[in-house]
Amino acid sequence: MEWIPIVLVTFKLLVLGTGMFFAVKWHYDQGTKEEDKEKERRAVLRAAGKVAAIFLLALVALGLFTYFLVQKTGLNLNL
Incomplete structure (x- = not known):
């Protein structure tokens, strides 16, 4: 076996x-x-706001990087 x-x-x-x-x-x-639930809720909302802000900044940075990369390489993106 x-x-x-x-x-x-x-x-x-x-x-x-x-x-x-x-x-x-x-x-x-x-x-x-039996902790204060309101403080915990505020902390979670604050952390979620920070994560959302970092995500948006990263998204804008990636968009700008892509735009400048396309401009630098001379790609034609006309529709």
């Missing part, structure tokens, strides 16, 4: 079981915390 499937399936079950245990424990611990 092959021993590799037995070892790998056992390892997989141990890893998934451990992961599920810690996921349930983390969610339970989050539910029992």
Whole structure:
């Protein structure tokens, strides 16, 4: 009998079981915390705003880079 499937399936079950245990424990611990939800909400909104601003700046920078690259190489993009 092959021993590799037995070892790998056992390892997989141990890893998934451990992961599920810690996921349930983390969610339970989050539910029992009594922190100020308004501060947490503000922090999340502030972080989301920063991510959105960085994304927009990166998008503009990529657009400008593409425009100047097209101009420099002389590509014809007339429709």
